[in-house]
Amino acid sequence: MPARTGRCCNERFAGARPMNDRLDPQHAAADLIEEAARQVEGRVLAWRRDLHAHPELGNREFRTAGIVADHLRRLGFDEVRTGVAHTGVVGLLKGALPGPVVALRADMDGLPVTEEVDLPFASKVRTQWNGEEVGVMHACGHDCHVAILMGVAEVLAGLRATLRGQVKFIFQPAEEMPPDGEDGGAKMMIAEGALEKPTPRVIFGLHVTSRLNVGEIGYRPGPTMASSDRFRITVRGRQTHGAAPWLGVDPIVVSSQIVLGLQTIVSRGQDITREPAVVTVGMIRGGNRENIIPDEVMMKGTIRTFDEGMRDDIHEQMTDIAEGIAKGNRAGCQVCINKNYPVTYNDPALTAQMVPTLQRVAGDEHVHEVPKVTGAEDFSYYQQLIPGLFFFVGSTEKGLDPAKAPSNHSPRYKVDEASLSLGVRALAHVAWDWLATH
Template sequence: MSARDAQPSSLATQIDAAAAAIEAKVIEWRRDLHANPELGNREFRTAGIVAEHLRKLGLDEVRTGVAHTGVVGLLKGALPGPVVALRADMDGLPVKEEVDLPFASKVTTQWNGEEVGVMHACGHDCHVAILMGVAEILSGLRSQLRGSVKFIFQPAEEMPPDGEEGGAKLMIQEGALEKPVPKAIFGLHVTSRLSAGVIGYKPGPTMASSDRFRITVQGKQTHGAAPWLGVDPIVTSAQIVLGLQTIIARTQDITREPAVVTVGMIRGGVRENIIPDSVEMRGTIRSFDEDMRDDIHERVTTLAEAIAKGSRAGCTCVIQKNYPVTVNDPALTEAMVPTLQRVAGPDGLLLVPKVTGAEDFSFFQKIVPGLFFFVGVTAPGIDPAKAYSNHSPRFEVDESGLALGLRALTHVTCDWLEANG
């Protein structure tokens, strides 16, 4: 399908009217979800609200309990055509909210053994409300709808608790993309990096892969006044941290794709005059190319072990692959740009740079062609570059941006269905 194929669907005028009619309802849903956030694999209330809504709309199928709490609904249009999937993630973050709102979250819960605040600090409340709105609009247009729409409400995008599986990968394993199989999938993400009223997109690699590593350096404990009697894992770890910075700077072709290696946690020792037995470091690796990703993994392990060996320390390095690169299918993206441009208006669509954040929407894109785009939610008059970012306890959403997300996701769905029917 080429870009010229993405013409306005026959339902375009009705979509805009229906979106305007339910905008207030979408905002109301979002506020309720925001006040009652739930962490990954624990989205019981959210999933119940979604499932009840889809059943009331009369969808042909509503499946619950997918990947623990996920919900998958199927709407069959009255006219023959292909199948398209739409996805929204449902989970909040272990973050204590610091935004002064009448519907601010006061929720606390246990997460990996700790008492934490819970907040929709990444905007997934907006994603759920928007997709609920899309389902309502399209169910009202069923008699004119060409093809079928699969609605995927996904848990645990922000990672499940330690020791559990979850998210997009588990939804796929449990058949979310089967019976029927979609030919394309669309998703969106609200962002403070764009103003409300703006849509951002990028073809090809768009969001980074995300991997975590844990390096444990084993030394020999001794008195801090006599370091020669032991092996210092703190000094060795410092050398490893500095060495890791050379992997991107000196071994990767950054003209090809950017990459990041970050040590975000280092822990060792109990007092100032004791050299400890061991030090643990944890960090993240981000890249936009799968071959570079594998090479970086190998270099992290080799470098850490070699530095430790040179210091006569032991070293174990464990790297866990989390999310692949989020890659927007170039042909699908090109085809849908006219739709996004039409919905956003002449100044409302931006080609955005790569994002080093990660998304498990990438797992869906490995199965079917996908397009993941961004919807601005920073209030007019505020510089998006200075706005609190997603994942901040002060992340704030200008709800006027929800209507654009609602219209964009509905229009790309119907335009794609009619172009491919």
């Protein structure tokens, strides 16, 4: 019977150790983190559901920020700054023992998506976004990120008597981009001092993902998520009656040719055996009546790359192709490309150092090096200043094929809430282990 009981303990959480190993202070601390994480599970779940039912868009996370700030103050944080980059919250927890500073980050904003998941706490929120009425949903899992980091704050605050150094908690708005005409996100958080007084030596973050089953953790050293650029192409023709197109210049036809032409950039103009790349037109707008050829068509889209040289070359090719097609059709064309997020780059040495911690938390067989992700993250701005590790926590129910599950940003994206507990444990352990070894 005692042997069987021991196996059950090992199954309950990965990384259980023989009793004689637990005499080591670091092992003892790991067990305390596990126990504290179990105790906070119910509250993390409640926070996530409340946040999911009340999502807020970028730079408008007033309710969310208030909940976070109140929580950190109740935990006795040494410092709680609010209003950073509009609605950001930065909390500082000082351990009783000397040591360096580590930062942990969670993003808070939802998306202009109308939820289609049948949940008792599904979002019913509607609001204005860039002049349009939209539904609002935590379709990317940022509600989970906030709840997880609130849980980590409670776990580490309860262990501050044996905590080395300081932990800076960064709750960031507008990761999904601020409204048009506004600044925001990680870049603005940095500009307003989120990484100062004190300056962290490293930063950790995570993202729940439909691409992995619950219980799985994914990571990758080096380039992990793509850079993200926005483009707008405006084609100017000459308006005329739809029954007499020869009397004008049809910008709709020209725009259609440009969309097709852009597809050759990646398929024929880039060496994708070296790095992947994506050029996507996500919106076209022009005309207001079926029998009128309009003066103008506007299209918008995104560019994803992992290499700065390819990034610049794609920008140049896009301009040449769009302007060339327009000129050949006697239309005008304006191409505007804005660089947004850099490549999310996981410091290789830091990643190698922390993978054993992730393996101890989730189990060796559940921690995998994953392929590059063409999604983008403004966590990359922090990584440009200090070494960082950004990893993925599976959120698709066990037994379901992640490749067929509704993806992040889908109105049908559904989180298996068992991922929350793993997120709390993983983030708490990597912070503690890094501080303990530095």
